[in-house]
Amino acid sequence: MCLAPAPFCGMILADFGASVIRVDRTGVLQRDVLGNGKRSIALNLKGEKGAEIFRKLSDNSDVVIDPFRKGVMEKLKLGPQDLTKSNEKLIYARLTGYGQQGPYSNMAGHDINYLALSGMIIINN
Numbered sequence: 001m002c003l004a005p006a007p008f009c010g011m012i013l014a015d016f017g018a019s020v021i022r023v024d025r026t027g028v029l030q031r032d033v034l035g036n037g038k039r040s041i042a043l044n045l046k047g048e049k050g051a052e053i054f055r056k057l058s059d060n061s062d063v064v065i066d067p068f069r070k071g072v073m074e075k076l077k078l079g080p081q082d083l084t085k086s087n088e089k090l091i092y093a094r095l096t097g098y099g100q101q102g103p104y105s106n107m108a109g110h111d112i113n114y115l116a117l118s119g120m121i122i123i124n125n
Contacts, residue, residue, distance in 0.1 A: 007035070019025060020038040024043075025043075047098070054078060055078070068096070
């Protein structure tokens with residue numbers, strides 16, 4: 001079950017008629033409750049073949065949604081500077097936990113982290 005901003009964003013785009021391809025890790029069976037209307041492909045983005053397939057997909061895409069921590073896609077040579085070279089109209093949407101700048105920008109995060117940091121857990125306790 002995946003309840004995260006990137007899958008939710010993809011679901012909304014699919015609900016409005018967009019053709020959405022979810023990229024999953026290889027070797028992991030994904031059960032995404034937010035996967036309605038999406039096609040999916042399993043790719044190893046750390047491998048050259050998987051990265052090349054991802055590049056070809058992005059060349060024919062309007063939007064790439066990046067759910068990873070700051071710098072992850074750049075290390076894979078799949079960041080916005082890399083992908084927009086061959087698709088200048090590509091919209092590269094980053095959905096990182098804490099943004100691209102600031103003291104928490106390199107940290108991974110999930111909904112429980114955001115609730116704790118915002119004080120919502122104490123308020124609802």
